[in-house]
């Protein structure tokens with residue numbers, strides 16, 4: 001295994017390092033404080049108090065009430081639960097509107113829904129990764145149960161105009177769900193000002209651990225759980241609480257509130273210097289997604305004429321972690337559905353890589369990567385002409 005000290009981690013949209021302060025708050029709940037929070041003894045009550053505090057901290061990050069936060073096993077479960085609930089609550093409505101660039105947690109749920117004989121309208125994006133809001137509005141039908149649109153894209157970082165989309169949904173009287181997994185902790189969120197019924201977030205994208213997430217559920221709307229059983233989470237998500245992880249997510253939310261502004265400025269500076277240097281040093285490098293409407297930490301670049309897999313392999317050997325703008329399904333490399341949805345050529349998509357910065361990246365690391373990457377690309381381009 002590669003030691004952490006040897007790597008430069010530029011894959012924060014894929015997962016993040018657990019913040020040491022998060023781990024510290026989690027530890028008692030993995031060691032001494034093992035009581036069941038639903039137990040009727042003081043030992044359990046202590047644990048219960050800690051999970052309640054986590055509700056408060058996540059609610060503070062989102063601008064909602066603590067009882068509007070339902071802890072889940074992650075972004076995927078939150079996305080599935082939101083869609084499931086919306087569809088269960090309006091059984092006469094069998095239509096969903098979503099976009100072509102959603103995470104598979106939403107798109108594959110919709111695909112399964114279609115296989116059950118229901119219908120889905122997938123709204124397209126343009127070359128910059130933006131939606132046509134008139135087209136989105138026109139896609140909402142009388143039998144539409146729910147509209148599901150992500151806040152920020154995990155591959156390109158492109159941000160959708162959530163306030164306007166939520167207003168359209170409110171005017172049309174349909175449920176609105178947003179997958180905000182990449183937005184939470186990277187941009188300010190205030191649900192008191194935004195008519196959203198459901199919002200998904202995930203712990204491990206936010207310096208908490210993997211396997212925990214949350215779903216915001218508007219207290220004014222009805223709800224149908226996906227998991228049924230015990231009365232946990234106000235009857236909205238059965239199963240004994242994943243206490244340590246929930247406590248950790250609470251701490252991560254608190255840290256996100258405290259550091260949001262400063263950290264985003266610092267991360268944006270790193271990302272911008274990264275891009276500016278590569279664009280100056282190399283020919284034929286282009287940014288994928290609207291550079292003016294992106295998360296501050298994400299850089300999706302096409303290195304024209306070079307196979308991204310070859311770059312990834314070389315960078316990996318140099319200890320640089322990033323992501324392919326494509327996914328490997330059943331052994332064959334497919335350009336990412338997001339880049340394809342943006343009408344990029346297969347060639348451009350196949351030469352694209354995603355770099356995502358985060359809390360623990362440093363200037364010194366940046367100095368190294370802006371030397372490693374141009375050198376690597378030049379070498380690969382030389383090989384290609386030989």
Ligand SMILES: *Cc1c(COP(=O)(O)O)cnc(C)c1O
Nearest residue numbers: 074075076103105154181182202
């Ligand atoms: C990572 C991610 C998810 C899935 O979250 P998990 O906690 O890994 O299940 C969903 N949506 C987006 C946009 C993501 O980036």
